[in-house]
Amino acid sequence: MTSRNISRFWEWGRKIICVGRNYADHAKELKNAVPTEPVLFLKPPSAYLKEGSPILVPRYSSNLHHEVELGVVIGKGGASIPESEAMEHIAGYALCLDMTARDVQDECKSKGLPWTMAKAFNTSCPVSEFIPKERIPDPGNVTLWLKVNDQLRQSGCTSQMIFSVPYLISYISDFITLEEGDLILTGTPKGVSAVQEHDELQAGIQDVVTISFRVDRQQL
Numbered sequence: 487m488t489s490r491n492i493s494r495f496w497e498w499g500r501k502i503i504c505v506g507r508n509y510a511d512h513a514k515e516l517k518n519a520v521p522t523e524p525v526l527f528l529k530p531p532s533a534y535l536k537e538g539s540p541i542l543v544p545r546y547s548s549n550l551h552h553e554v555e556l557g558v559v560i561g562k563g564g565a566s567i568p569e570s571e572a573m574e575h576i577a578g579y580a581l582c583l584d585m586t587a588r589d590v591q592d593e594c595k596s597k598g599l600p601w602t603m604a605k606a607f608n609t610s611c612p613v614s615e616f617i618p619k620e621r622i623p624d625p626g627n628v629t630l631w632l633k634v635n636d637q638l639r640q641s642g643c644t645s646q647m648i649f650s651v652p653y654l655i656s657y658i659s660d661f662i663t664l665e666e667g668d669l670i671l672t673g674t675p676k677g678v679s680a681v682q683e684h685d686e687l688q689a690g691i692q693d694v695v696t697i698s699f700r701v702d703r704q705q706l
């Protein structure tokens with residue numbers, strides 16, 4: 487059996503656990519209350535997208551939003567991980583986009599239905615290359631940014647997160663066992679907005695990594 491390499495975690499078929507409303511300024515821009523507990527949802531591994539392939543606007547949406555987020559790649563699995571030990575479970579990071587069909591999400595919210603169609607479709611999780619843990623010594627203090635067609639739309643620091651990375655690992659692992667290769671998306675800062683077919687998205691984490699993706703429309 488060939489050994490798997492964590493630097494290609496997106497090929498492993500592991501869980502993608504997403505945190506929502508983790509920045510007060512983003513919760514407010516969508517007129518949501520600031521949460522007192524993490525808001526969680528999931529994406530399937532089929533949502534992964536690597537540079538070179540386009541983000542597809544689902545054929546059932548006309549309002550696809552970008553959300554730039556810090557992703558945490560789990561290196562050592564575990565359940566009920568104490569917050570004080572959480573950092574030991576991280577292998578590294580990735581810059582991620584949580585692509586969101588906002589019109590579909592709004593409809594799901596109004597009907598009290600789950601967000602799956604809005605958040606979990608194919609290409610809804612574009613990711614950068616794997617970033618080894620040492621390159622981000624403090625995940626609670628890095629700047630994320632995103633441009634659409636060279637215009638800055640999002641810029642925020644992870645110090646603004648309501649729930650820190652160690653807290654999230656501990657909280658999630660209390661009821662979802664974390665496995666090597668899992669990815670946690672830690673939420674987006676303010677500035678989310680719509681993208682259109684042919685748009686070019688660029689995003690980055692300080693001087694650590696940048697990514698570029700083109701937007702296309704799912705064929706009918």
Ligand SMILES: O=C(O)/C=C/C(=O)CC(=O)C(=O)O
Pocket residue numbers: 504505506507508509512516518553584586591672673674
């Ligand atoms: O509650 C809403 O209207 C929207 C919430 C999100 O899409 C949450 C996130 O994915 C996020 O904050 O990153």
Ligand SMILES: [Mg+2]
Pocket residue numbers: 504505506553555584673674
């Ligand atoms: Mg998000």
